Amino acid sequence: MGPLTSLVTPCLRGMCFLPPTRRASSGTMQIKDPLNFWCGSRVSLSDAKKVEPVYEPATGRVLCQLQHCGAAHVDEAVRSACSAFAAWSKMAGMERARIMLEAARLIEKRREEIAEVEVINNGKSITEARLDVDSARLCIEYFAGLATTLAGQHVQLSGGSFAYTRREPLGVCVGIGAWNYPFQIAAWKSAPAIACGNSMVFKPSPVTPVSAVLLAETYRQAGAPEGLLNLVQGAEETGTLLCHHPSVAKVSFTGSVPTGKKIMEMAARGVKPVTLELGGKSPLIIFEDCDLENAVRGALMANFLSQGQVCSNGTRVFVHRPILPQFLKKVVRRTRDIRIGDPLLDDTRMGALVSRLHLDKVLGYVEQAKKEGARVLCGGELFTPADSILKHGYYMTPCVLDNCKDDMTCVREEIFGPVMSVLTFDTEEEVLQRSNDTTFGLAAGVFTKDIQRAHRIIENLQAGSCFINNYNITPVEVPFGGYKASGIGRENGQVTIEFYSQLKTVVVEMGDVDSLF
Numbered sequence: 001m002g003p004l005t006s007l008v009t010p011c012l013r014g015m016c017f018l019p020p021t022r023r024a025s026s027g028t029m030q031i032k033d034p035l036n037f038w039c040g041s042r043v044s045l046s047d048a049k050k051v052e053p054v055y056e057p058a059t060g061r062v063l064c065q066l067q068h069c070g071a072a073h074v075d076e077a078v079r080s081a082c083s084a085f086a087a088w089s090k091m092a093g094m095e096r097a098r099i100m101l102e103a104a105r106l107i108e109k110r111r112e113e114i115a116e117v118e119v120i121n122n123g124k125s126i127t128e129a130r131l132d133v134d135s136a137r138l139c140i141e142y143f144a145g146l147a148t149t150l151a152g153q154h155v156q157l158s159g160g161s162f163a164y165t166r167r168e169p170l171g172v173c174v175g176i177g178a179w180n181y182p183f184q185i186a187a188w189k190s191a192p193a194i195a196c197g198n199s200m201v202f203k204p205s206p207v208t209p210v211s212a213v214l215l216a217e218t219y220r221q222a223g224a225p226e227g228l229l230n231l232v233q234g235a236e237e238t239g240t241l242l243c244h245h246p247s248v249a250k251v252s253f254t255g256s257v258p259t260g261k262k263i264m265e266m267a268a269r270g271v272k273p274v275t276l277e278l279g280g281k282s283p284l285i286i287f288e289d290c291d292l293e294n295a296v297r298g299a300l301m302a303n304f305l306s307q308g309q310v311c312s313n314g315t316r317v318f319v320h321r322p323i324l325p326q327f328l329k330k331v332v333r334r335t336r337d338i339r340i341g342d343p344l345l346d347d348t349r350m351g352a353l354v355s356r357l358h359l360d361k362v363l364g365y366v367e368q369a370k371k372e373g374a375r376v377l378c379g380g381e382l383f384t385p386a387d388s389i390l391k392h393g394y395y396m397t398p399c400v401l402d403n404c405k406d407d408m409t410c411v412r413e414e415i416f417g418p419v420m421s422v423l424t425f426d427t428e429e430e431v432l433q434r435s436n437d438t439t440f441g442l443a444a445g446v447f448t449k450d451i452q453r454a455h456r457i458i459e460n461l462q463a464g465s466c467f468i469n470n471y472n473i474t475p476v477e478v479p480f481g482g483y484k485a486s487g488i489g490r491e492n493g494q495v496t497i498e499f500y501s502q503l504k505t506v507v508v509e510m511g512d513v514d515s516l517f
């Protein structure tokens with residue numbers, strides 16, 4: 001595979017894409033246009049707070065230079081969102097829905113282009129990136145439907161008087177995203193926000209700043225007012241400016257627990273509501289009466305999607321002692337078979353981790369696990385694909401650790417890489433106690449054919465997103481979010497409307513005022 005620069009043609013502004021009949025290849029995309037976006041267009045900063053390189057994980061090559069926003073830029077973006085809010089919040093739900101459905105249609109049309117950009121900036125496989133784009137589109141379609149249903153209540157009072165409630169938007173919402181699902185996170189935050197009549201300023205992770213701008217452009221092309229979704233690029237400093245901005249009504253954050261705590265503290269100072277989607281160290285419990293083939297497939301889905309960089313991953317795999325040998329044999333065989341390599345190829349199942357720094361961190365966790373007594377059954381090593389273009393990419397082999405104990409670092413901390421820790425258990429009571437012995441509470445899963453046991457276990461697991469006989473399935477129609485330190489609030493599902501709107505009560509007097517004075 002060699003550079004194909006002469007074959008590329010621009011399809012989306014600023015990005016070089018192959019014509020629809022050709023596919024992009026790793027190591028060829030150039031990104032020149034600015035990635036900040038407000039007042040309906042991309043903005044180049046002459047006075048950027050900082051400029052730093054963004055990498056292509058598959059090749060280790062610099063993809064573009066990111067301009068970080070300072071206070072004045074954040075203020076411009078928030079003002080842009082304020083002016084869009086004035087128009088958007090007064091539109092009927094049907095009118096908002098129409099624009100959102102058009103945006104969803106445009107995303108479907110551009111599915112391949114967006115997925116390729118995601119792969120090139122994030123390193124995940126194209127197969128997964130396409131599903132992420134689908135999830136983003138479905139989320140926008142789902143909340144477009146809900147936009148038409150927003151309504152209040154009418155309550156009869158005595159003497160012909162009555163009260164009614166109005167479900168109203170909050171104002172300018174801020175979204176701050178992590179790097180593992182860049183496009184999908186931007187959609188999962190903006191869709192419910194705008195369905196409720198809010199506008200948004202979104203800050204992507206500085207590691208993966210490239211795809212969210214395609215979403216902002218798409219809303220605009222679909223007919224949304226200028227400033228409905230704005231993007232400010234940057235890191236901690238830019239995020240802090242957003243959280244403290246006096247015109248911001250709410251902060252919705254996806255990221256790590258330590259950053260989530262800081263966000264909550266900042267929002268508390270302005271008495272702003274928060275949605276926090278944070279990290280996890282979730283248990284997956286496999287009983288001896290399960291369908292073993294399905295349980296093994298579930299364990300792989302629970303650990304190796306997105307190179308293991310998934311918040312809800314079931315990385316503590318508790319296996320009932322009688323089936324441990326069969327489980328390990330099957331899971332190791334399938335893990336060894338995972339095809340690692342160029343994430344833009346259709347048959348690749350595991351691409352590159354997001355950055356050199358993160359790859360080193362994950363490999364460090366494997367070394368630490370070995371020192372603490374865990375046994376590496378497969379993987380956990382640097383991987384260099386045969387294609388020379390990929391030789392500086394951030395690849396590792398997916399790892400299964402056996403002989404794990406509850407107090408090991410690999411069992412207690414979120415590794416956020418392709419590392420599965422296998423533990424054994426004997427009784428239901430024991431596995432429940434051990435599963436819940438964590439400050440996290442994002443997700444949990446159980447494999448068993450005993451339906452009473454399945455529901456009993458799930459009832460007693462302290463986790464917000466649970467699975468019976470499957471894992472990591474996230475339909476947009478159902479709420480997603482965590483218990484305990486894994487978060488506050490929910491994304492997706494009807495309940496999310498409550499996190500992006502507020503209720504006004506109006507009491508209407510039909511008689512005379514009965515004054516006590």
Ligand SMILES: NC(=O)c1ccc[n+]([C@@H]2O[C@H](COP(=O)([O-])OP(=O)(O)OC[C@H]3O[C@@H](n4cnc5c(N)ncnc54)[C@H](O)[C@@H]3O)[C@@H](O)[C@H]2O)c1
Nearest residue numbers: 177178179204205235236239240255256259277278279311
């Ligand atoms: N629960 C979920 O839905 C979910 C989904 C994806 C990722 N995650 C979690 O995200 C983490 C990985 O993502 P990450 O490394 O990008 O997380 P992170 O916490 O380092 O950063 C997340 C975002 O916060 C910004 N940020 C950092 N410091 C800030 C501050 N002081 N004020 C405002 N913004 C600030 C970053 O620039 C980035 O955009 C993992 O812990 C993972 O579990 C959770």
